[in-house]
Amino acid sequence: QQQVKQSPQSLIVQKGGISIINCAYENTAFDYFPWYQQFPGKGPALLIAIRPDVSEKKEGRFTISFNKSAKQFSLHIMDSQPGDSATYFCAAQERGYSTLTFGKGTMLLVSP
């Protein structure tokens, strides 16, 4: 079974700090890497996504860094805010397939 390994399992960051969540994969056929944000009791929502043809994508305070050779990608949240406190999931999708393989999630707490 293809896997996406996500770390850390939980993370506490002070307000204004940088939150960093990492994911690694083995399947070189993966070609789409989205990140989802989930608040308690809600469904996940797409936050940002990247494809292997770029090494970085930035949207506001959220940045994905992608290292194709290392088969790793990470989410950076700059100037973290208490409202960013949520669970974050990385995922990967193989070209030609509609299903996503999810990491196990990172519970982020941003302290005021």
Place this chain on the structure above:
Amino acid sequence: DGGITQSPKYLFRKEGQNVTLSCEQNLNHDAMYWYRQDPGQGLRLIYYSQIVNDFQKGDIAEGYSVSREKKESFPLTVTSAQKNPTAFYLCASSIPTTWGTHTDTQYFGPGTRLTVL
């Protein structure tokens, strides 16, 4: 407003009973998915359907069944054969990807929390 609805939000079931979770979407998406979420386990795929009257098993299909009679609807039945059904169930939909094109986002519903008493 376009979106995915799941009902009910909370569901309680006695052991040995079958129960059906509803998922409806008005996004005109062809593909629909069911996931199970347990603490610390991420999202695990139960079943998915890329077109009406067709569906495939995901990673943890045992003890579950689905139907896809309409494009808008993809109900999930949790049967008595599912040994540990207490979990948060999420439905999603997307336009299915085709070879060589960019992938389309999966959109999630608000979820149904199932508790077995």
